[in-house]
Each structure stands twice: as C-alpha cells, then as structure tokens.
Amino acid sequence: MASNFTQSLSANRTGCAGCYLRHLCLSADLNDAETEIFSSHIVSQRRVPKGEVLFRAGDPLDALFVTRLGSFKSSVLTENGSEQVTDFHMSGEVLGAETIPTEYHTCTVTALEDSEICSLRYRELEALCDRDPKISRQFRLLLGRKIVAAHQNLLILGCTNSTQLLASFLLNLARKFEARGFSKSEFVLRMTRGELGSFLGLKLETVSRTLTHFDELNLIEINQRHVRIINLEGLKAVAKESGRAKRKTLQG
Template identity: 35%
Template sequence: MTSATACAPTASTSSTAMPLAYRPQSTITESPPPGTRAVTNCSACSLHPICMPPHLSTTELARLDAIVCSTRIVRRGETLYRAGDKFKSIYAVRVGCFKTVITHRDGHEQVTGFHIAGEPLGLDGVCSDEQNCDAIALEDSKVCVIPFDLLEDLCHDVKAMQQHVHRMMSGEIVRESGLMMMLGTMTAQQRVAAFLLNLSKRMKTRGYSSAEFNLRMTREEIGSYLGLKLETVSRMFSKLQQAGVIDTNGKQVHILDSEKLAGV
C-alpha cells in the first residue's frame, strides 16, 4: 500500500541523533506562537534529505531557504486549512502529524490521508486554486510554509526542484490509486495489515524502528481511512495479535513478524 500514515515512532537503539520531527513535544512549545514568522533554514534541517531533492548547490539551497521563510504551529485538534480556503501555499510537515478530512453533504466525515514529518500538505489545492479538504493536527505540530508562486519561480530555474515537485504530485496520484485498490480488493484484515506495513516502511525511512511505533490516530480514524467500522478495526488488531503477528498496548504497536504480516 502506498498511502500516507501518521504516527510518532519509537526510537531505535541506534546512536543517530534524533531528528527534529520526532523530538519530545516539549521542544515544540519553545517555538514562536502561531502566526509568528521565524527563519527556517532548509539546508540545516534534519528532514532535508526526506522532503527536498538531493544534490542542490549552495546557491540553490540559499534560494530555497529564502522561499521557506516562516513556520506555523498547529496545536492538536486545530486546523491548518479548511476546504474552500484560497490556495496560496503548500506546507511541509516538520513536527507532528496531520489527518486530511473531507466532509460529505450529509455531514459525514471521511479521512483521506495521514501525513507525517517530511511529507507535503496542500497539493490538492493546485488544481482548483482552493483547498479541497480540511487538514487537522493529530498532535501539536509544526509546518514550514512554502508560497506556491515563489516555489513555481524556483522550479522554473532549478530543474531538480521542478522534478521533486512533480514527484510529490505523482506520489499523491499513486497514493489515491493505491487506496482505491485497497478498498476494492482487500479484506478487512489485509487492509489493516497493509496500513501497518506502510507505516513501518515510513518509520524505517526516517531512521527509526520499523517494528515499534506509536499511532497518533484513533482506531475510528483508521477505520474511516480504510473504509471499515471501528469495531472491525479493533477486531482485526485483536486477530493479528492473537496470531502472534503484532503486539499492541494502547496506541503502541510492535510488529513481531513482518513477513507473516505481509502474507496476510
């Protein structure tokens, strides 16, 4: 499954320094309050290898730093943007995680994605010049604000940046098609297994344990994303635990047998 997920990982035993995105939440409170502009140095950020293209020159990095000139703090439960808001910027999650939600005419909410540090938010607004969903913080979070018009100018001059933006947009297409395939062809147990495997892969990319991590979304939110009822999600977690594939304690998940999980 290629869909995005949101969580806070459990650090591995590696001596690698903890990336900013997964430091304890107390570091977030030291940042400027919402709306305050702050210098954001992309070239020095621990997430640079994840959310920006490699091999940029010193000059190109300086131009990128000049574009990403502010950050915004979004507290748990607060909204970064809402459906219908005018599209002006895309955002890079620097700390924390978000869910994206679409509200149907009858008031029913559908979770369409989970986004963690190093991933973009807001690309859905490019096609219509307005946001098509709500982006809500699942924990105290921080995003880098990237004005899209300035990013377009940079892409015009820096081919590597243009290619990176194209990859991000392509990734959204792949994510959507993967979700449709999952909803149309997988059983409930396979959906939950694919969700956990995708999460495991993303944690490994960020230098954390691929076997142990903490979920930031609720079982109900997972069910909304996977097209399952809350009771079904809980039952599938219990079934996988009884089979000795995973071990769960609240929102903490420990994958005991990744090969068996992939074979569900």
C-alpha cells in the first residue's frame, strides 16, 4: 500500500500550468503553450524524504530548486565540526541561488519533512533567460524575494534578547504561512528546537523556556511542535520591546 506521502505527491503531481505556486515561480507570466515548453524542457520534479540532503556545501551548481511541497533547512559546519543552521525554507522558495556567483554551493540543504522540489537545470535556464525577457524578469523577481527574505532574517537576528528573537521568528513564520494561503495563527514547527536555537543563536534550553513562557502569558498555545497564536498583538508587542542586555535570557 502506498504511504500517505506517496499518495499526497501523486495527487498533487502536476506540471507548471496546474501548480498552485505558479504565481510565485518562473512561469507566472507565460501563456499555456510557453508554460508547457518551459515545464518539459527546464523543470523536473522529485521527492526528497525527510532527512535527505538535497545538496552539500562544495557541490557544483547543476540546478536551482524550488520547494514545491514541504520544507528545508540550510546549514554549514563550524570550525569545531558542529552544525550551524543558517536558514529555513518553505514552499515557493528558491534553493541554491547563493551559488550563482561561484557556481559552488556554500551550504548544505536538508529536508525537514517529506518534501518535493522542482529542479531547474541551470544552464538551460540561463540560456532561456537570455532569449525570453518574461522568464528573465520573473527570475529577477525570484532572486529579489530571496534578498527580502535575507533582510527579514537579519532583522530577526538583530533582536537583543531571547523573547524578541522567538516572537519575531514566530511572527515572520506566520506571515509566510499566510502568504501561501495557510493559517497565520496555527501551524507546525518543522524544525527541532535545537535547530531553531542554532538559527537564532540560542541554547535549546532557552528556546524551550521562552516558548513555555509565551504559553504561560497566553500569547501562544504550544503542544510539542504545534503552535497556535492566541494573542497576535501581544506577540507583536514582545517583538518590539527593546532589551538592554544583548541575548538576555529569561533567567536575567
């Protein structure tokens, strides 16, 4: 019997023309005939099971990827050999764009859950951008969204204490879910608390303690990885607070 994951992908597998993320992707401005050509010559879809590495730091650039279903994390190895999470990726986001200047991947990207990606063969995509101004424009828009997302991450990481960091992260995640047509008040954290702490520069214990504190303040309800935002305005107020001590924890 097919797994729920396989059944889900089979039900949702489609070309660019029928994809629910088409408005965010490279085929957004193409007519149906152009979309069919683009889909058959440039794009291929494949499954990436939870925990599988999509590409590793140092791999050559062969393709760019768009997350169609699921989510991923980017990470690098520190000098002492530990993993440092540098970003999280949701559906509609481009993976591997930072590789273009050097043509070698600078980070390792791993599936946080059973996922599906669209693979865009880079050399063919590059040639198509030279020939088709609509594709070239949409490609620039995709890269522009990557820059905006990176800017949002910098704003989050610029927060001065753990409560600001977690509140800002949850609010940004809520906005991303809403932009994709999902609930902005109820969602599942696909990353572990350790991975979240690695991204935010916090210890696992601090992440857990801060989330519990938010729950006690009735800002959110949290059950393992399931989050429900109860008081959106209260969470926004926490995110705007200015802390005096850098990376101050709830212990003071």
